[in-house]
Amino acid sequence: MIRSVICLAFAAGLPLSCLADSQVTKANVDPVSVYERQADGLYVRTGKRSVEELSLPLALLEQSPRGYLKVSLSGQELWLDSMDVEVFPPPSIGNSGCVPTLQDSVAAVSRGAGEGCP
Amino acid sequence: MKRLVCAALFLAVMGGCAQVSVPKLPIVMGADDPTITLFDSRFPGAAANKEQVSLQTTDSFLLQHRALGTAENLRIDEYTNSILKKLQRTLPGTPAAGRIYITPNTEFSAASYEDGGIYIPYKVLGALESEDELAALIAHEYAHVLLNHHKTNWLDTASGLLYSAGKLYIGQRQADVVESDLLRMLAINEAGLGMSQIGLIPGLTRSQEDEADRLGADLVIRAGYSYIGAHKLLSRIRTWDDMTKAQREARKKEYVQLFKPSDNSLLAKAIDGQVDKLEHQAEKLIGKWSRHHDSGGARMDGLRSYIKQHYAEVERPSLRVDAYKKVMAASEARRFFEGLDKAHVSSLALMKQDRKDALSRARQAGQTPASNAAFARHVLINALSVNGLGRDAVVELESIVSDERALYSDNLLMVEVLREREPEKALTLAQRSYDRYGEPVELLPDLITLNKQLNRNWIVMKLYGVCAARAMAATDNALLDSCNKAKG
Numbered sequence: 001m002i003r004s005v006i007c008l009a010f011a012a013g014l015p016l017s018c019l020a021d022s023q024v025t026k027a028n029v030d031p032v033s034v035y036e037r038q039a040d041g042l043y044v045r046t047g048k049r050s051v052e053e054l055s056l057p058l059a060l061l062e063q064s065p066r067g068y069l070k071v072s073l074s075g076q077e078l079w080l081d082s083m084d085v086e087v088f089p090p091p092s093i094g095n096s097g098c099v100p101t102l103q104d105s106v107a108a109v110s111r112g113a114g115e116g117c118p
Numbered sequence: 119m120k121r122l123v124c125a126a127l128f129l130a131v132m133g134g135c136a137q138v139s140v141p142k143l144p145i146v147m148g149a150d151d152p153t154i155t156l157f158d159s160r161f162p163g164a165a166a167n168k169e170q171v172s173l174q175t176t177d178s179f180l181l182q183h184r185a186l187g188t189a190e191n192l193r194i195d196e197y198t199n200s201i202l203k204k205l206q207r208t209l210p211g212t213p214a215a216g217r218i219y220i221t222p223n224t225e226f227s228a229a230s231y232e233d234g235g236i237y238i239p240y241k242v243l244g245a246l247e248s249e250d251e252l253a254a255l256i257a258h259e260y261a262h263v264l265l266n267h268h269k270t271n272w273l274d275t276a277s278g279l280l281y282s283a284g285k286l287y288i289g290q291r292q293a294d295v296v297e298s299d300l301l302r303m304l305a306i307n308e309a310g311l312g313m314s315q316i317g318l319i320p321g322l323t324r325s326q327e328d329e330a331d332r333l334g335a336d337l338v339i340r341a342g343y344s345y346i347g348a349h350k351l352l353s354r355i356r357t358w359d360d361m362t363k364a365q366r367e368a369r370k371k372e373y374v375q376l377f378k379p380s381d382n383s384l385l386a387k388a389i390d391g392q393v394d395k396l397e398h399q400a401e402k403l404i405g406k407w408s409r410h411h412d413s414g415g416a417r418m419d420g421l422r423s424y425i426k427q428h429y430a431e432v433e434r435p436s437l438r439v440d441a442y443k444k445v446m447a448a449s450e451a452r453r454f455f456e457g458l459d460k461a462h463v464s465s466l467a468l469m470k471q472d473r474k475d476a477l478s479r480a481r482q483a484g485q486t487p488a489s490n491a492a493f494a495r496h497v498l499i500n501a502l503s504v505n506g507l508g509r510d511a512v513v514e515l516e517s518i519v520s521d522e523r524a525l526y527s528d529n530l531l532m533v534e535v536l537r538e539r540e541p542e543k544a545l546t547l548a549q550r551s552y553d554r555y556g557e558p559v560e561l562l563p564d565l566i567t568l569n570k571q572l573n574r575n576w577i578v579m580k581l582y583g584v585c586a587a588r589a590m591a592a593t594d595n596a597l598l599d600s601c602n603k604a605k606g
Contacts, residue, residue, distance in 0.1 A: 065436035067346030083422050091354050094245030096226035099462040
């Protein structure tokens with residue numbers, strides 16, 4: 001619970017940094033391209049790995065502002081394209097569909113009298 | 119049979135055939151060459167570096183005010199429209215005019231209309247994290263405008279408008295509303311407002327959504343944004359799709375809770391029937407709309423293949439997180455969002471019949487930069503009314519209906535206020551509302567009654583013809599009953 005709260009707090013201020021529990025859970029393509037970050041901050045494709053080789057899920061170590069994801073595979077750090085894989089938890093929708101009523105509660109405001117949001 | 123033909127002719131004459139607008143034929147476009155981008159096939163030529171942001175997109179702007187309206191914020195409006203300008207500058211020739219508006223809606227969605235009006239709920243702005251994502255959302259909606267998608271779906275959009283809060287209004291008018299029912303009447307109206315928003319969803323087909331995704335991707339890339347923003351946006355849409363499925367299941371129960379089990383008043387019965395009927399219609403509309411849309415997941419697959427096919431070697435800029443946060447995380451924007459939240463909480467409190475909380479929250483909203491939003495003013499009027507502050511409510515109501523940004527429902531309320539005391543003024547306002555808000559059918563019985571009150575019998579007959587014809591065209595018995603009752 002506390003970890004979730006800290007994570008949410010980070011998500012509000014530092015959207016790309018809260019990766020403590022994030023994982024790459026699924027590949028959308030097979031094989032998956034792997035990349036290396038160059039000194040100039042650009043990413044160069046260095047090869048491809050089959051989904052089997054990736055042995056998902058993998059802990060997500062870093063997300064780059066260019067949309068690459070750093071993971072560690074057999075002790076080797078490499079980057080994947082965020083378009084090629086799924087990350088859990090997915091990007092947040094904030095409190096869409098809800099409004100905060102009290103400090104710790106939210107209510108659905110889509111229509112009707114409103115229950116708490118899922 | 120002869121009698122039916124005669125009746126139809128009579129209604130056509132009385133209703134005025136000139137008022138029946140013939141929709142434009144759908145624009146037929148040739149198949150795109152898959153080897154070139156949608157942008158190149160539809161918009162060949164160099165970027166003209168021109169922009170065209172409308173001062174106001176009148177039609178869709180007024181349409182929005184049949185539900186929750188818009189919420190103006192100078193800084194946010196400037197920022198969102200500057201992104202639209204960047205996208206427009208990539209096009210050859212003079213771009214189609216457009217304008218971005220923020221709405222007080224809480225859904226994770228957006229909508230565009232034929233006149234270039236693009237409407238983005240404030241909750242979306244609170245959830246996104248980069249300018250690239252917002253640019254992707256705007257580009258997608260603007261692509262619908264560029265591709266003339268709304269012109270091919272006039273029927274769906276028009277039919278959607280039938281499901282408006284006005285249906286509830288008719289239900290209420292059929293019952294004898296007494297003072298003690300005011301709270302419940304306003305509570306039900308609040309529920310109806312949300313439902314009106316569903317009616318405003320333009321009906322677009324799945325292939326049109328795909329086209330808009332592809333052209334949207336072209337636009338953001340040409341404007342120098344990262345397509346990762348579009349991918350991330352679709353991922354959020356997928357999350358929203360999953361969440362709303364669960365919410366839809368709970369809706370029926372929520373409506374039932376608006377009434378106490380022991381409540382057997384005439385009004386409660388009449389409105390309950392209307393809510394049931396509306397709920398059924400709204401469910402059908404949502405179902406139809408959902409079938410037209412691929413899930414966020416399927417759209418992500420489509421975007422990925424399109425990007426890989428056409429932009430595999432395009433360099434990706436970094437997501438513009440700081441530029442976005444500078445506007446959306448600024449204290450002014452946060453207070454604006456909080457103000458809209460408070461207006462919603464006031465509306466919720468009213469639906470739960472907690473008068474004091476409704477007023478307190480409405481007043482809190484009034485202390486924020488969202489105080490000028492028509493929705494914030496609307497909840498204050500309602501809260502004042504149910505707290506025995508009717509005079510203050512009328513002052514606020516008079517002030518807002520003189521403003522073109524007033525919600526349609528506040529115009530209806532003002533008509534009620536003026537009906538007995540100043541029928542001439544009530545009629546002028548009802549007629550103006552009818553003309554401004556797209557000729558809503560539910561106003562016809564009022565127009566008939568008010569004209570009758572002022573002994574304008576020829577106009578009564580003419581309006582009755584329009585009312586009966588529209589009721590029959592929509593097979594709407596409740597409306598027909600209201601027309602008959604109004605004519606007497």
